[in-house]
Amino acid sequence: MANTPLLKVDSVGIQFGGLKAVSGVNVELYHGELVGLIGPNGAGKTTFFNLLTGVYVPTEGHIFLNDEKLNGLVPYQITRKGISRTFQNIRLFGDLSVLDNVKVAYHSLAKHSIVSSILRLPSHFSGEREMEKKAIEFLKIFKLDKLKDEMAKNLPYGQQRRLEIARALAAHPKLLLLDEPAAGMNPQETKELMELIAFIRKEFNLTILLIEHDMPLVMGVCERIYVLDHGQLIAHGSPEEIRNNPKVIEAYLGEEVL
Numbered sequence: 001m002a003n004t005p006l007l008k009v010d011s012v013g014i015q016f017g018g019l020k021a022v023s024g025v026n027v028e029l030y031h032g033e034l035v036g037l038i039g040p041n042g043a044g045k046t047t048f049f050n051l052l053t054g055v056y057v058p059t060e061g062h063i064f065l066n067d068e069k070l071n072g073l074v075p076y077q078i079t080r081k082g083i084s085r086t087f088q089n090i091r092l093f094g095d096l097s098v099l100d101n102v103k104v105a106y107h108s109l110a111k112h113s114i115v116s117s118i119l120r121l122p123s124h125f126s127g128e129r130e131m132e133k134k135a136i137e138f139l140k141i142f143k144l145d146k147l148k149d150e151m152a153k154n155l156p157y158g159q160q161r162r163l164e165i166a167r168a169l170a171a172h173p174k175l176l177l178l179d180e181p182a183a184g185m186n187p188q189e190t191k192e193l194m195e196l197i198a199f200i201r202k203e204f205n206l207t208i209l210l211i212e213h214d215m216p217l218v219m220g221v222c223e224r225i226y227v228l229d230h231g232q233l234i235a236h237g238s239p240e241e242i243r244n245n246p247k248v249i250e251a252y253l254g255e256e257v258l
């Protein structure tokens with residue numbers, strides 16, 4: 001573990017009217033970690049992802065990626081800095097092909113200019129070819145290459161979830177935020193997804209923050225876990241520490257998830 005965190009979240013919060021959806025949250029993620037973010041419904045997990053990705057601007061605190069402050073940057077700028085995400089409710093371009101969904105992510109990083117694209121200069125075509133090649137390589141990893149011409153909306157649910165991760169990865173993130181990636185999957189699909197997440201973490205040298213309601217899954221794959229409740233961090237530690245933490249047990253009282 002390196003000494004400088006990849007992501008440093010310093011007393012971050014956001015208020016919507018009278019509601020403090022996230023408040024005074026401190027999180028540090030180090031290169032290569034796979035970390036869980038858990039908490040009961042409405043705890044503020046997705047709002048926290050929205051703060052990290054520039055969807056919301058924090059009303060308190062600071063966010064740093066590799067010591068660079070992210071507050072005030074808009075989502076596409078944050079993607080370029082190295083944070084990609086998936087969504088709790090899958091957000092693909094349903095009427096685009098599987099391949100185009102991944103290529104869209106490459107376009108956000110494309111080096112060839114708008115001028116070269118409008119004028120159809122050679123650099124535009126070589127850029128497009130290169131993008132297509134890379135996009136297909138990604139699809140292979142996710143076993144989606146044979147479906148590259150299929151419309152995204154026609155894929156079964158589990159494959160749509162995998163495609164969303166492939167698209168997030170295509171933006172070359174340093175930090176990947178996964179919002180309930182296994183939601184709606186059957187146990188076999190979930191197992192395969194977790195193996196895939198472990199694989200891409202190594203292969204692409206990623207740091208991953210994972211929101212997940214499936215406790216055995218989070219406890220099984222994450223090295224460390226942060227717990228949010230009513231917008232505040234109530235605990236963080238190893239899966240074992242979290243499982244036995246009285247505050248966490250109380251927050252989940254009656255849910256029999258731990």
Ligand SMILES: Nc1ncnc2c1ncn2[C@@H]1O[C@H](COP(=O)(O)OP(=O)(O)OP(=O)(O)O)[C@@H](O)[C@H]1O
Pocket residue numbers: 016019021039040041042043044045046047048088
């Ligand atoms: N744009 C917004 N305006 C007002 N309130 C909001 C907004 N976004 C989120 N909230 C509120 O913030 C709180 C936290 O919601 P959030 O979706 O982050 O929780 P969560 O932990 O992701 O929940 P779940 O596990 O159910 O997805 C909720 O009370 C929610 O209604």
